[in-house]
Amino acid sequence: MENAKVLCITVASGKGGTGKTTVATSLALSLASQENVLFLDCDVEAPYGHLFLKPQVEVEKKAVILIPHIDMEKCILCGKCVEVCQFHALAEIGKSIMVFPQLCHGCGSCAWHCSSKAIKEIHNPIGILEAGLTQEGIRFAHGVLTISEPLTTPIIRQLKKWQNAETVSVIIRDAPPGASCSVVETLRGADFALLITEPTPFGLHDLKQVIGILQDMKIPGGVIVNRDGIGDSQVDQFLLQNHIPIMMRIPYSTKIASAISSGNTLLDVSSSYGLEFQALFQRIKKCVMEKEAC
């Protein structure tokens, strides 16, 4: 799907509210005139990238997982499906098999093990995918998980595969906060991870967790310190000791906060951000091409 020349950057953070979407949308807009940008908002539980990029949504698609449907006429109540389900999504109650869709991970083990072919896998919608173009020509797509649905990774996986990336030169994925499966799925396949943090103990604590994930996944990364000026110097010290570069600092400023809260990006705060993000992109590109840890 992704061609050889495409560069995929995932913006992640650990701690929530550090500025992932601020950076991801500002970076996308800074590159829009020079690159073919595909922006994927993978924060499917709270996708807000569209508030800043303002795409015209043109297409949508259901995000689904496959769940078992039991044909009780064929079922011999052997209980094998209940036994193999690691998620307790099935229970043998009386003379029937109960299915609990919200616990099902869609692995298909039940159908695979059913000797009487009584299990058919059916689509269970868990959310929607939407895509469109922005005024600047950025291809935008996001996933929206239906409220009360617990599984984020299948919808992120489907979002990543959905858009044809043949004509794209840069993919920017905006990750969910945290350091769990959904973040790992958003990082998987990325060439570079841009980690956004704030210089506070909480920011550092969660940043360390995501850096651990990057090391396991062997993805190079660099850090942007947002709200620079607050907190303490522990983030700086930690990054210095671990040879992880700080690629940009965004100051703590009421002007920025007020721009973001009105649906604007850093480019609206100061035009110099456009050049800064372009320079940042060149640095990322060089780092990925030379296969060096930034």
Next chain:
Amino acid sequence: MILIISSQGADINSLVDPRFGRSQFFIKVDTDTNHCEVITNSGVNQRGGAGIGAAQIAVDNKAEVVISGNFGPNASSALKAAGITMMTFGQETSTVQDAIDHYKQGKLNSFG
């Protein structure tokens, strides 16, 4: 009548466990013979679906009544479908033996 009570320990004098799906043990009691049996809950550390796993244990052990502090939505729908009566113990109940006594005296509230 077969009762299953969620328990923090492996005997009848243990404290009742207020959680059903995440209970460490289940004590199975046949009220006709007073025979007791200890069932270890394999689902105690399960990431999800512990309530359904526990309901399956109750079904497989042919329980007619289950007693616990509370029942989650998945466990209760499975137990309801199986026709198993759910009962919750009050604050005065502390051990599994208390729960059995209260049940026999008709002092427990039914759930759902």
